[in-house]
Amino acid sequence: MKYSKAQVLAIANKASKNTLMxxxxxxxxxxxxxxxxxxxxxxxxxxxxxxxxxxxxxAALAESVGSFASHIFLDSENLMIRGLEITANHLKSISSGYVYAKATFLHKGRTTQLLDIRVTDDDDNLISLCKLSTISLPKKK
Structure with a gap:
């Protein structure tokens, strides 16, 4: 079944209920x-x-968006995705507004993945640069 962009965003955000997100x-x-x-x-x-x-x-924002990206772009129906390591270089301070984290894959392997996550402010200034490695393992039946 093909979902619209709005439906995918709604499903992702519904999954965040009662979590750190x-x-x-x-x-x-x-x-x-x-x-x-x-x-x-x-x-x-x-x-x-x-x-x-x-x-x-x-770091929690970066790991959340990176993990969501792995779930969306990998076979999460048959795989469980877990974070292995996160690094964060904080480059600029911010005290109000929003921060946006954009996750893209640097490596999308069968077992391990590496994501680049750029955290920016409302004016697209770079606040932090993060890297997240994840692992995908078969779900137990």
Whole structure:
């Protein structure tokens, strides 16, 4: 069955209910043939004590969008996807607005995947650059 873009986004966001993604207000907002984009509001809820975006919240956003991308672009009906490692280079501070995380594959192997995740602000300034490696394993029947 072919789903519209709006249907795919609704399904992805429904899967976030009662998870960390809902707690951080992360939502999937766009996808294409080879990318997925999520966003998260930057509010005091995700600040570190000095009032700027916490790097851990940024890493959670990056891992969420990267994992969603693996689920969408791999055979998640027969495979379970798990994160193996995430790295994050935080380049700029932000204290309000939204951050957007765009995940694209650098490597889409049968067992392991490597995703590049660029986190930007409302003005498309680069906030963080992240890499996520995932593993896909057969689901137990």
């Amino acid at each position: 809902e707690t951080l207000e992360i939502e999937v907002v766009d996808y294409g043939e080879d990318f997925l984009v999520s966003r998260m509001p930057v509010t005091p809820r995700v600040h570190q004590p000095d009032g700027v975006l916490h790097g851990g919240a940024t």
